[in-house]
Amino acid sequence: MSEDRFDVIIVGAGPAGSTAAYILAGAGKEVLLIERGDEPGAKNMTGGRLYGHSLEKIIPGFAQEAPLERRIVKETVSFLTSDTSVSFDLQSELLGSGGKESYSVLRAEFDCWLAKKAEKAGAILVTGIRVDDLFMEEGRVKGVIAGEDIMEAGVVILADGVNSLLAQKIGMKQELKPHQAAVGAKEIIELPGEVIEDRFNLHEGEGAARLFVGDCTKGRIGGGFLYTNKKSISLGLVFTLSDLQSWEKTVPEMVEDFKHHPAVSPLIKGGRTLEYSAHLVPEAGYSMIPKLYGDGVVVVGDAAGFVINIGYMVRGMDLAIASGEAAAKAIISAHDVYTTQALSRYRKLLEESFVIRDLKQYSKFPAFLNNKRIFNEYPQLIAELMTDFFSVDGSPVPPMMKRILKPVKKVGLMKVASDVWKGVRAL
């Protein structure tokens, strides 16, 4: 290696960047992994859940050594109105086994661990450095610029997150539009492990994941989430930025209201907030995927918009890891000639993997979710229906069909039928 040149420079030590660094360094490449935060993970935020399959393929048995919080064995979706919560609850041993394992994670620890794995494999990790620009020559990416320093590389991997300014600067990506991103805000609330296990009905080491729809976003497109960690709870909201201007409440106020909802407050009672964070989340799925590769450059992870949001499930990290892997493999097979042509293999590998397949599969879903009935009328409908079922006050009981149709009619029978149809099709 000459003084100022690496085979590969990776911007961003999140799951996508560190995975690529790990594989490339393992294949004998000189890799420089640059992270803006003081530590990997310092700038990153997640609701808190990692689907393990893609990392398991790269680091078999990673769950034994990685700093994971809890293995998720319980899924709950709750529809909220201001005073009522209706939940669907799934607890199954099958959820957390046989390659379907998912885990709650805290990024400050998980990202550090993964970056250290890359470092041990031979990558050079530098933290606390912001890459300001890409170094270009004759229309191709030749390295990065950080402050006054130019560092050259055969190929640069942009793993710099949802609002990848570097990809925008070289025209691979448009500036984010409000409908393409959501804002996620979250608190980490400290509670003793036994209290968490009691409250969520879990064995030691097991975790619960909960999603909330309805009142928590005040009817706006989005939802609430809760993940149990070892000794804390990650609780937060994700909602669309598209109607941000019309909001009456600030994001922290919305989180505060969510914490006080009657279905949520008993879960976090007595807990102490350790940290509050907020971040952008890519939302538009398949339709927002930018140009993924160019002369001397590839884009991975959130920077490439690789997030699947289908309401009851949000996935980002497993796609990020798989995209980092695909980028690394494409680079290895390019044999030091990083032309657009050679790097097109990255796209091909992604198409063959679950990344593009799943994004395509759910490509209609962002549009389906862009329907305010899901966040207003339907939680209300379900709450009314269920409250009615379980209410006994001595008044005459109407026939079952009438009881069901009464709240449905409020929304409009055809609208409900059409939304259900669209939803099923989108999935």
Add this chain to the structure above:
Amino acid sequence: MKKIVACYKWVADEADIRIDEKSRALNFDRVKYKISEYDRNAIEVGNSLKDKYSCEFVAVTCGAQVESSLKDVLSRGPTNVYYINDEILADADGGVTAKVLAGIIKKIGAVDLVICGEGSGDEYGQQVGPRLAALLGYASCTFVTKLDLTDEGLMAERKLEDGIEVVQVQGPAVVTVLPDINTPPIPTLKQILGAKKKPTTKLSLKDIGLSRDACAPKLKNIGVLGTVMERKGICMNIDGLSIQEAAEKLAKRLSADGILG
């Protein structure tokens, strides 16, 4: 060519220390370590003198877990770092630290100028600099906000309570600097990468002829308790009250508690 040494302490980052609300005990569980802020000023003084006069400039440290500090300090200018890493130094007081640092500096030999921060970021005892001067037989010069080398020694401005004192020092000296002296830059990408290639020099207490008994601290910290702000955790606009009404409710509440005069 003059030889300059900057000393630094590897301290807990105070931002990561948590206070247990009940016992007020300090919790160091998630603490990361850093080069004491004041010592960063000292290192930057050495670095700029190195650039200005082409001096030899190295760093010196000691402590129980200082190995993780080496890359960081080397990215800030020194060409080498001499250190002693020993568990026995976990509880070192200013006296012990000065003894160990003096031993290392004597080992380096023919040092013209030693620069320290005025005090450490964790205890701020302001002991090490002057003690070091005594042990080395050097002149001691504290509260320095401006420093330049002369042929015979150095010129310094000292910030005192009632004014600025300008002093001239003949021969070797230990200088302790105040934060006003400079703004330490954040290391750049190339400086960080360069640091990974610089040498480090590991020494032991034996190398500097210090017995383990001599490293027993005379000053012992028997307890530190944090200050805790008592919060009542009352949320004024929880019932959907408007900001106006909530503010009025808050004002009433505060005056009832006798907080508003």
